[in-house]
Amino acid sequence: MGEYYQWVNVDKKEYICPADFDYGSKFYESMHKDSTPLHALHSLLTDEWKGDRVLWFGDECSVPEQSSNGVIKTLYEQSVEFGYPEDAFDMICESYRNVSCLFKEAEKDVREWIEDDLEEYRENGKLDHFNEYGIDLDNPYEGLFLKTAKRRMFTINHTKKIYYTFAETDMLFLDRTKNDYGDPLPILMGYGRVTEPGEWLGDVIGVSDQRPEGYSLIKEICMKW
Known part of the structure; x- marks a missing residue:
């Protein structure tokens, strides 16, 4: 499981x-x-x-x-x-x-x-469980399926005023080899039984296609993987 x-x-x-x-x-x-x-x-x-x-x-x-x-x-x-x-x-x-x-x-x-x-x-005439998608049961599809999932270039920690980008930040495995496909954000923001609380847990996170002014670029991230 x-x-x-x-x-x-x-x-x-x-x-x-x-x-x-x-x-x-x-x-x-x-x-x-x-x-x-x-x-x-x-x-x-x-x-x-x-x-x-x-x-x-x-x-x-x-x-x-x-x-x-x-x-x-x-x-x-x-x-x-x-x-x-x-x-x-x-x-x-x-x-x-x-x-x-x-x-x-x-x-x-x-x-x-x-x-x-x-x-x-x-x-x-009713649901026996919670309406998880919060739909209007008489007009169920209004407003749904309209957004597009799209990645932005920069992942930003507004609390710590730092950011990373795959174009400039080295993503590394524990053995220091390059990780060209993994995004560290779940590790940074994770909280669960199988992981230590993430270093960014509780911080305000944003994304953008524009480099954030006054913030520091993270040069490398070890993904503990």
């Missing part, structure tokens, strides 16, 4: 799921720099999620009451308010909106899930 991850926005109470884009949801399965889930994340960070706190969050870990990290503290507080103290992943699945449905790249799989929900709604 293993631990499954989602990109979670704790401020908007939204997330995207790699499985909706027909990708695996384990820690390393959508880390390729050209993976659709990462491109979708970039598009959200450019628009709807700009300035928000996000993390790559696993389903087999709890969030402790005592944490110095702001994003983990927020998840704990939300889990308590929802009635699931420390069990943030289930709280997310039962209260956050899955916005994978905004992307045309996720349409095939998401449409199948929505059709199942609509069949249940037609038969029972």
Whole structure:
């Protein structure tokens, strides 16, 4: 089985799921720099999620009451308010909106899930489970599948005022050989049972095709892989 991850926005109470884009949801399965889930994340960070706190969050870990990290503290507080103290992943699945449905790249799989929900709604007049995509059941596809997943050139940590780019930053394996395909962002933003908390966890992350002025370029990143 293993631990499954989602990109979670704790401020908007939204997330995207790699499985909706027909990708695996384990820690390393959508880390390729050209993976659709990462491109979708970039598009959200450019628009709807700009300035928000996000993390790559696993389903087999709890969030402790005592944490110095702001994003983990927020998840704990939300889990308590929802009635699931420390069990943030289930709280997310039962209260956050899955916005994978905004992307045309996720349409095939998401449409199948929505059709199942609509069949249940037609038969029972209601859903017996949480409406994860937050759709209007009487007008279910309004506003869906309109966004395009697109990678931006620069990945920026606005909190630390640093950034990386594949054109200039060396991505390295633990043995110092070049990693030409992996994006370190899930490692930097990860929180789960199978990984140490990421160095950027809780920071405000952005992306851009314009080099950020006044920020420092990261020359190399060791991906601990």
